[in-house]
Amino acid sequence: MARALEQEHALARPIAERLPPGLRFGTSTWSFPGWAGIVYSRARSVKELAHDGLLEYAQHPLLTTVGIDRSFYAPVPDGDYLRYARQLPPGFQCVSKAPHAVMSQVFMAPGLPEDERGPTVTPNPDFLSVEVFEAMHARPLLGSFREHAGPVLLEMPPVGAANRLPLPAFLDRLDRFLSEAPRGLRYAVELRERAYLTPAYAEVLRAHGVAHAYSYWRSMPLPGAQAETVPVTQAPFVLVRLSLKPGRAYEADKARFAPFNRIVEPDPRMRAEVVEIVCAAAAAGIPAFVLVNNKAEGSSPLTVRALAEQVAEAWAARGGQAE
Template identity: 40%
Template sequence: MPDPTQPGLFGPDTLPDVPNVMQRRPRRNEAVPVLPAPVDPSVLALARRLPPRLHLGTSSWSFPGWQGLVWAGEHSSGELSKQGLPAYAQHPLLTSVCLDRSFYKPMPTEAYAAYAEQVPADFRFMVKAPALFSDAAERDAQGRVQRLNPHWLDPALAMEQFITPVLAGLGERTGALVIEISPLPTALKRDMNALLQRLARFLAALPRLSEHTPDGVLAVEVRDAEWLTPALRDLLRDHGARYCLSVHPRLPPLEAQLPLLRALWPGPFVGRWNLHRMHGAHGYEQAKAGYAPFNQLVDEDVATRQTLARVLHATAHAGHAAYLCINNKAEGSAPLSVAALARQIVAEATAPRRA
């Protein structure tokens, strides 16, 4: 059910008038369509005040608990995974989404094309690179390192299994392609200079996405603080890539990452608000248990929201694309976090300029 402390945020709690398929029990094997939740006029007005190149979204969309926030009816996660994207993309504040499934297994061109057909022309996808080449280790089902990955940062594999299918399938709906480098095995971190050189060679072999699609940008997200050096700044700048700001307990606080962003200015912004710091580096399951079914803000992080709003407003105001996707584990409900952040961005735009 929607959060009772958020009256009118995403419209009334009652279902809209819809065809009888929503009023009767479906026949066996008959799919019930996923319809968007009604949207309050104030939310429409808020969306119109956001910059056109700003794209806010969530990490995936298959959450039954978003009923009344994003969906009009009751659906299973499986139904939403297969049918929910068009309804999600009709919400005026949700103009992006992070495709996480591509991290676990490469997706073919046809899968990306099918997603592109389900969203408006101004919708932009954030896509995570497959662990097949983005993770330095091969891991078991529990995430434990089994061995080093011989395909780590292989540019030929990245082109074949990721960049080419994405560009061919998503086309102009391509937003940010994120190379998330998972936590490094301890042995590798003993020679960060060698790792930085390897990353530089990898990026040098890849195309600049802006030459293929107007809003495409390649970004590197890390999970170890050892990466955050001037050398990373220089190689990202040299190869036309961006730093993906990651709000995650494994990394230094947000304010400590901002100097890297400032050093790469001007240019697009890419960010992911992954997990509230209170849960610690391995706290996804703890956050999931505490926040499910993800229909209310439980642990609001106002300071992070305000900082992100300033960065997003400055980037979009300067005419650059800005992408941010939020996880349910950030505050409790990703759609409600998006709405709160949108209000903060509008407030930032109308606030007196700082000296």
């Protein structure tokens, strides 16, 4: 495994040297035993990697950011943030998720078996609550992890047409949240309801200097189509998140792609659109973050390498300079 990792680093290093400045690639999270020989030098358990895997992860030449997804489900204790910080080099920035308790418009609980109406839907009184967001996420992040606090991802879970707020009401709530959100952090919004992807939504983000997360997700258009509505250059940074091919089922692809040590289903169109987005950002002198999930193509670190190689080639073809 150690020899395989040396070879992987040898492949990745010259690619990293040819990338445009300000571009960071990473994975949605890091605790996957199947990455032995790709990111890690030996076989380790999920628990071990979750505890101290970042130390080796951050040595990979192409992995210069990472997602902290667990903050979506519960606050991250200060002790865990401090442990992560000890494993990361100076300047390494992480993309953390804002909590589900603040980002979801409704809560859905499964109905009783005899209840033919399906899940019980309850409105979330804390949807886009600045006070709850600050207590659960912003304050710990800025206190224990400030040096490594990259963009905060405001991922809006899908709730369906019957449960979502009308567009004007949603935009009003989003506008108020972004107006009052704690300073000292950068924000990116990821939509999972395509009805909200409109010029009016783009204008709310532009007014606050907030990025749109160009997503690769089962119910959303491809990243290139999203960039037609929300221009790449309208925010001070770019975030791309590759999670799941549109139209696919998360659990089915998770089972099909495990143990995430090979590319199972490459998507050339998606890759080409991501390359175009990050090269447009680089040409404008805008930093970019690209996070990849295993469910995008089968192995997120290998997708990162493939994307990075294509970006390096495209950037060289453009002359390798910002405008």
